[in-house]
Amino acid sequence: MSLCGYAVGALGGLLFMRREKLAAAFSFGVAAISALCGLLGALLFLGGGAAAPSWQGELLPPLIPYIQLGVRLDGLGAFFLLVVSLLGCAISIYSLDYVKGFFGRRNVGVLGAFFNALLLVTTLTVVANGIWLFLIAWELMALTGYCLVSFEYEKSETRRAGVLFFVMSHIDAACIILGFLLLFQASGDYSFDSLRGVGAKMSAGKRDAAFVLFMLGFGIKAGVVPMHIWLPEAHPVAPSNVSAIMSSVLIKIGIYGLARVCFDFLGPPVWWWGVTVLVAGTVSAVLGVLYALMEHDLKRLLAYHSIENIGIILMGLGAALEFLYFKHPLLAALSLVAGMYHTINHASFKGLLFLGAGAVVQSTHTRNMEEMGGLAKRMPDTAFYFLIGAVAISALPPLNGFISEWLTYQALLRGFGATESLWRLVFPLSGAMLALTGALAAVCFVKAFGITFLAQPRSDAARNAREAAPSMRVGMLVLTAACVLLAFFPTAVVRLLDPLTQQLTGEHISGQLSLGDGLVLASLSEKAGTVSTVGMVLMGVCLLPIPFVLWLVLGRKAKTRLGPTWDCGQRGLTPKMEYTATGFSKPIRMIFKALFRPRRDTQREYDFSPYFATTVRFESHIEEVFVQRFYRPLRILIVRVSRRIRALQAGGVHAYLLYIFITLLLLLIFAL
């Protein structure tokens, strides 16, 4: 049903292209309603419990032989459908007013149409029940994604990012197609039903090859380090509602693909798969947050955090694969719950943060944090929502990021006892790196929130900023509510995950995870550790009267007045004296100097002494080590090889005929 809705929305957007107000209202309105349908459908399905029958159907009558376009909803698909629909709904509401910023400048109808198309194909990807539909939807996702990234095509930065996104999308599609070909070779059928557990029929080498191909393909989509380079380029340049959908939903489809293939198709895992995924996750998490810290472009910062969070999700998935190898399905289910819980958490808070950033960028017309400041007074609602998102993404209690990281810690701690081999040290080390990641994320979001929203405005644009339009605030409110609900009712969320774990590991563990009427989350047993966010909030509320009672007793006469900030006796503080985003992360930059290799350039002009400079110019630049060491040489190599090959294509018909002849000859010889 929601599929039809998106299709109508897309068509409507195109239809009303010339009348932008109508087009905007229609396409995003329809998108919101269809997403709501999808949300309800997924909730109903998952709420049915572990015994929920999977819903199956044919999308189109089989027009062409061999090409089946079947759709099927199962535990895994339904969970991702929930993620897609939740975000689709909130972001569509947000877009209603957000796109008004483009009126008169841009064709909003096209934006609406592509936005709907993107939601449509994303939904199709997670419900596809065959290689054909999956791959078609996958390719269309890349295509619509490209169109949306390049929406503001007149900026060269945007075009560059769009092309990079396109190229990387095709590399990942190529890897995935090759992987599916390997699977198809063993199963002989295109439908996913025949692929289930097909890994058992394949030779070890082919299974490993398929795993590597899928890991590469889905890893590029998900933005796993070192295949992530497109992500921080492409996500920030798109319109903010698109950035939100890309960062919170699109990269999750990579996770969906990986989970689908690794747990459903490839059969019992080999020992190094789990370790690979776990290590890739850990590296992504730490590097993602470190590069995020170096950013002062608000949206790029958020994009790097997506890499970090994908890493955390992969930690859960990797641990689950490893537990399956150790034949601990219960622990595998726990790790899977941790990873999937983090998936929906990241979707909700990253969507929220991108929407908040979108509101800020729209009213200040810049993405540079150094030109913001003081927005908490000018945009109080947006500031509040952004703060909630910031606390959630920093994995601080009592919000949802903390819950899923808590589950991840529990899974990783159990990993140490699950085996006797030396590899078990990987688990606590990943745990320590998860701690580092969480703490660095907190640093980064103190910076992101503090520099953007607090203190004095650093530019006129920030000084004149206005609160976001109503529908934008409603969109953010929906996601804020999602963050809070996901945090306060973890046991309910875990119950929704039962069909998924039942399907992929054969265990459903929500009963073992919940205690005390579902208000306390336990780590499989009460003894192994418990946590309750509701409990923590209650505790805080109960303790809150203490300071007030003391003031009533002691400080009744004390007054509060406003005064200037202490300026060391100089005449007034200016915004130029405030701490900057670059300055804030300087200690981290110095500590991890070996990784960042910052390039600094200082020029001074002075008259008589260098201590009395007339002008100082300072430049600092950081290039990612992967771009520098791997992608740039690779690009140069490709260009060089292409130049050589160009000689073949001289343009003469005779030469081409000769090529065809030689090819034919070779094929014949090969066939004989």
Add this chain to the structure above:
Amino acid sequence: MSLNPPLLVAQTVLLLLLAPLVTGFIKKGKARLQNRRGAPVWQTYLDLHKFLRKDMVISEHASWVFSLAPYVEFLTALSAGLLVPMVTAQAPMGLFGGVLALVGLLALGRFFLALGGLDPGSAFGGMGSSREMTIAAIAEPAMMLAIFTLAIPAGSTSLSQIVLASQEPGWKFLDPSHALAFIGMFIVLLAETGRVPVDNPATHLELTMIHEAMLLEYSGRYLALIEWGASIKQLVLMTLLANIFFPIGLAAKTTMATFGLGLLYLMGKLALLAIAVVLVETTNAKLRLFRVPDLLGAAFMLSLLALVSTFLFR
């Protein structure tokens, strides 16, 4: 696991009242080692009393975040304290979270305090926030690994369970893994509570300060809350260190007698730990900011070795 209201109230009161005393004790100890008479040990109570009665000046640039921060700092420190077994093996609020929640709550307090430091728009506040967050970030992995060293053999992240597991007869007092993890954790304690090799709690308005720089714009009752919160946090971390590494004297049941005995043991352990802190503070100079990562890196390596030695010796 059920809630125990008298214990809950007793521990809350204990946290509130004991924390300033520990701070005063350390100050007094430092003064004595420097051949000064020093302020009386209850000076911190008098300071808090004074701050609570004073007028407040709030920066005109500050927003609502500035006023929110002291409450968050105070409440998170106090809540974290209720998750720790202090005099009984059973923490009063242990059901609501174990050691991970404790670390998380303290981090939440720090997060808001750092925002409060940035809010008035003074360069001091920004500098303090930046440094405090950085140091906490690099201290965190060391702390987690040290905690894992204890949590993995106990098979639990619940502090009460960790304490119960180490009270069992198989527990060795000077197990290499325990000793290494203890040293690692002690260094983290120094960093987290802003003690000398990392930060100097005695300086004001100097470029070397970290924690104090964040608080520069706070006054009156907000300052009282923050100072009190900081000393509760210090007490919580010291209690954690004392009780999970030396779980002697923790009462299994809550009767008046066992409670009293547990309290005596707790005071004794805290006094020893405070003396250790005083000795470290007196015999060391403050490190340059960019030397601090080396120290915390050492703590990380010690904790890692502790974990590896659990692997080797069991």
